[in-house]
Amino acid sequence: MTMADRLTDAFNMLRQGGAIYAGRARLTNWSDNARGMNASFRLDASADPLENPATNPFKGAHCSPKDGHEFMVLVIPVAPEAPAKPEPHPCAETMGGCGGCYGEGICGLPPIQEEDEPDALPAAPPSPPAERRKITDLPFSQRAALLCQEKLFPNFIADRFPDHWDASGLDAVKAFRRICGVESRAELNKDADAAQRFDRLRRDYYAWTQEPVA
Structure with missing residues (x-):
């Protein structure tokens, strides 16, 4: 008997109810x-108990590697079922999630709540420009420093005070100290007489700058 004949007889017996088992099996x-090819199947591997046989269909059959009972076997592979998608955890619906879950329904951390961002503060108005101090508000020492920095002040000293100019080594600051009778311009803040001499010198300088050039 050929294999095709055997398969035909097997299908006929299956139609007539002669098969001792027809169902799912797990390898x-x-x-x-050297002793041959062997395979072991589990017949009650279905997740549905109703699909599993109540008793072992091979119960009572003679088992032996040499003269055991023979069966016609048709093995058809079953495509694996797609794994069921897990249901979303309740915490997944909260804002930001829970931060970490340990097992079903057990959350390690409370849901992360997004904090409301504070309203942006209005931009501060630009600071008004600092008012320039009037020269009369400055102490005498600072006024004297500004006067000595005047571009024409050395020319004024050389023109009106040639002796002091020469004695100071052509140094306008040193000549200024000689004219005002001080060792340092800081003394003008304490010495009233020296401050008066400085004030007259300052007035003479600005008057000199207004004189027409010869």
Whole structure:
């Protein structure tokens, strides 16, 4: 009898209810060695108990590697079922999630709540420009420093005070100290007489700058 004939007889017996088992089986082991090829199947592997046989269909059959009962076997692979998608955890619906879950329904951290951002503060108005101090508000020492920095002040000293100019080594600051009778311009803040001499010198300088050039 050919293999095709055997398959035909097997299908006929299946139609007539002659099969001792028709259902799903799970391969648990197989081997290929000198004693032959072997395969072990588990017949009650279905997740639905109603699909599993109540008793072992091979109960009472003679088992032996040499003269055991023979069966016609048709093995058809079953496509694996797609794993069911896990239901979303309740914390996933909260804003930001829970931060970490440990097992089903057990959250390690409370849901992360987004803090409301504070309203942006209005931009501060630009600071008004600092008012320039009047020269009359400055101490005498600072007024004297500004006077000595005048571009024409050395020319004024050389023209009106040639003796002091020469004695100071052509140094306008040193000549200024000689004319006002001080060792340092800081003394003008304490010495009233020296301050008066400085004030007259300052007035003479600005009057001199207004004189027409000869």
